[in-house]
Amino acid sequence: MIHVLLVEPDLLLARNYYDALKTVGYVVTAVPSAQAAILAADEAKPDMVIMELQLVGHSGIEFLYEFRSYADWQSVPLIIHTHVPPSEFAGARELLMKELGTHTYLYKPHTSLRKLLSAVHDAVPVE
């Protein structure tokens, strides 16, 4: 079973993504904050992470740096699924994709469930 850690602060959206991922066979842990994500990953190492960059109290980038600082989590595939348009990261794309090991960057308002599921499947196919 593939374990997906979903970091999504909006409870209603989290419920939608949780349901969709679960329906296609992923085991999902949904958390709203960076701190809860670190605790959840510590408890059960995820096979992949889907995360929003706009979190309460933290920038998602701070979370990414912290997450990648642990040896165990450096190779975990990561999808950024966010309200922040990619154009706002135009100058920092290298940082996101290479230094922080982002597999895919999805702009949330333009990302259907099918597109998200396809990106997740592309990163870690369901067994």
Next chain:
Amino acid sequence: MATVPIREIAPPPVLTQHLLLSVVEQMKLPLMSIARRAEFGGLPGGHTDLSEIRVTADAAVQLLDNYILGVQLASQEASLMQTEPVAISSVLHNAGQRLQPIAKSYGVELDMHIDGKYGPVMAHRRGLEAAIVSLGYALVEALPAQDAPQLKLHLSAHRCRYGIVAGIYCDTEQITTDALRVGRQLYGRARQPVINVSHTSGAGIFVADAILHAMQSQLTTSRYRRLYGLGAVLPLNPQLQLV
């Protein structure tokens, strides 16, 4: 050359593009939630919860209505604004009723401490109710995102130095005067102007701020019974206190 008074040039805060941007950005959340929920119904094994879609849409429409009311109040002459004696308990009760469905969707419990002990104040009833509902919407959405141990909001009123504060309180320390001050400076410019409180543009807070400003009232942070909150400052009217 005649000098033009500054007040005629500077638009009132509610008419700025920043508030509009904040509201527009905020609207993406319920719209996305509705779109994804509807799409889930079309996936194999998926289903669509129509009642959740309705509640999400209703709450979004309420925020839009409140924004429009704020703009209308701000663009009226102060003398045209119809204030009336308003029972705070009744306003809080109505606001609570309006917030109940969306609070339930977010798993947030609403608790009302309303006992009518403060008597009436002079206010614009619709404006005050809209401001409380907007604040409530912002906090209902923000509380689960804060990973707060207790998903509970309290609608309440209490006395302060300047009159009565009617507002919404919770058990998280993030709602501070500094957070509100910085938020007012950043809204419309930053994606998360009140980053320690909300993951969104915080439009509900700024719509309430605009409405209250237009009503010659004020949005303030407030502490009450070890809870932290946001509320409207309503000056006491000595004559009404005799009623």
